[in-house]
Amino acid sequence: xxxxxxxxxxxxxxxxxxxxxxxxxxxxxxxxxxxxxxxxxxxxxxxxxxxxxxxxxxxxxxxxxxxxxxxxxxxxxxxxxxxxxxxxxxxxxxxxxxxxxxxxxxxxxxxxxxxxxxxxxxxxxxxxxxxxxxxxxxxxxxxxxxxxxxxxxxxxxxxxxxxxxxxxxxxxxxxxxxxxxxxxxxxxxxxxxxxxxxxxxxxxxxxxxxxxxxxxxxxxxxxxxxxxxxxxxxxxxxxxxxxxxxxxxxxxxxxxxxxxxxxxxxxxxxxxxxxxxxxxxxxxxxxxxxxxxxxxxxxxxxxxxxxxxxxxxxxxxxxxxxxxxxxxxxxxxxxxxxxx
Numbered sequence: 001x002x003x004x005x006x007x008x009x010x011x012x013x014x015x016x017x018x019x020x021x022x023x024x025x026x027x028x029x030x031x032x033x034x035x036x037x038x039x040x041x042x043x044x045x046x047x048x049x050x051x052x053x054x055x056x057x058x059x060x061x062x063x064x065x066x067x068x069x070x071x072x073x074x075x076x077x078x079x080x081x082x083x084x085x086x087x088x089x090x091x092x093x094x095x096x097x098x099x100x101x102x103x104x105x106x107x108x109x110x111x112x113x114x115x116x117x118x119x120x121x122x123x124x125x126x127x128x129x130x131x132x133x134x135x136x137x138x139x140x141x142x143x144x145x146x147x148x149x150x151x152x153x154x155x156x157x158x159x160x161x162x163x164x165x166x167x168x169x170x171x172x173x174x175x176x177x178x179x180x181x182x183x184x185x186x187x188x189x190x191x192x193x194x195x196x197x198x199x200x201x202x203x204x205x206x207x208x209x210x211x212x213x214x215x216x217x218x219x220x221x222x223x224x225x226x227x228x229x230x231x232x233x234x235x236x237x238x239x240x241x242x243x244x245x246x247x248x249x250x251x252x253x254x255x256x257x258x259x260x261x262x263x264x265x266x267x268x269x270x271x272x273x274x275x276x277x278x279x280x281x282x283x284x285x286x287x288x289x290x291x292x293x294x295x296x297x298x299x300x301x302x303x304x305x306x307x308x309x310x311x312x313x314x315x316x317x318x319x320x321x322x323x324x325x326x327x328x329x330x331x332x333x334x335x336x337x338x339x340x
C-alpha cells in the first residue's frame with residue numbers, strides 16, 4: 001500500500017512516522033507547503049518527497065492522509081474523492097458548515113472513504129468509559145463532566161485561523177461525548193471569557209469557555225476549556241450514574257493537586273500537551289485507517305460524525321454571542337447519525 005501524506009508539520013510528522021512503521025504500508029509520498037520540510041522528513045524515514053500536491057495524485061497512491069492547515073482540508077478531501085481515494089483527515093473538515101457539507105457530499109457521491117481524526121475515540125480511557133456506559137455498569141447516566149485545558153496559549157498567528165475555542169479544542173469533547181454516551185446533544189448554553197491575554201480578544205476568540213449540554217435522554221453534561229492552564233495539559237471526563245462513577249484521564253501525570261491531607265500529591269511530570277497525552281491514540285487511529293482501506297474494518301469516524309461535532313460547536317458560538325440556550329435543531333446539517 002502506498003500512502004500520500006499531505007502536510008508534514010508536527011502532526012503530519014507523527015503520522016508519517018507511524019505509517020512508515022506499519023507493516024501493511026509499503027511506501028509513503030510526502031509533501032508540504034514548505035517542500036524542504038517534506039524532503040527532510042522523507043530522507044529521515046527513507047520515503048519519497050513530492051514537490052507539491054499535484055504529484056501526490058499524479059504519481060499514484062492508494063490512500064491520502066491530510067494534515068495541512070485547516071483551510072485546505074475541504075478542497076483536498078474533494079480532490080481525493082474525485083480521484084477515488086480513501087482519505088484520513090485531521091479535524092475539522094472545514095471551519096464552516098457549508099464547506100463541511102460540500103466535502104461530505106463529494107465523498108458520498110464518489111462512494112469513497114473519509115475517516116476523521118478524532119483521536120480520543122482510540123484512547124484506552126475513553127474506550128473504557130464507553131464500554132462502562134454501554135454495559136450498564138453505571139446504571140442510568142445522569143451527569144457527565146468534560147475538561148480540556150491547554151498549558152500555554154497557541155501561537156498568535158495561529159489563533160485567527162483556528163476557528164475559536166469551541167471549534168478547535170472543545171470539538172473533541174463534543175465528539176467523544178456523543179461517542180461515549182451513545183446519545184445526541186439536544187441543546188447547549190455556552191459562555192466564554194476573554195479576560196486573559198489581549199491576543200484572544202483581538203482574534204475575536206475567548207481564552208476560557210464553559211458549556212452546559214442537555215442530551216436527548218435528559219442527561220446533563222458540562223464541558224470546559226481554557227488555553228491558560230499553567231499547571232499542565234489536562235483532559236478528563238467524569239461520568240456519574242445511579243450505580244457507579246468513573247473518570248477518564250486521572251493518573252500520575254494529571255496536573256491537579258488535592259488540598260486534603262490524605263489526597264494524592266501533585267504530578268511530578270504533568271502532560272505538556274496533546275501530542276504526548278494522546279500519542280498511543282494517534283498511532284491507533286492510523287492503524288485503524290490502514291485496516292479500513294484494506295477492507296478489514298468499518299469506518300470508525302466518518303464525515304457525518306465530524307459534522308455533528310461541528311454543529312454542536314456552532315450552537316455554542318451562537319449561544320455565547322446571543323446569551324441564550326440554542327437547540328441543535330437551529331443548526332443546519334440534516335439528521336444526525338447514531339452516536340453509538
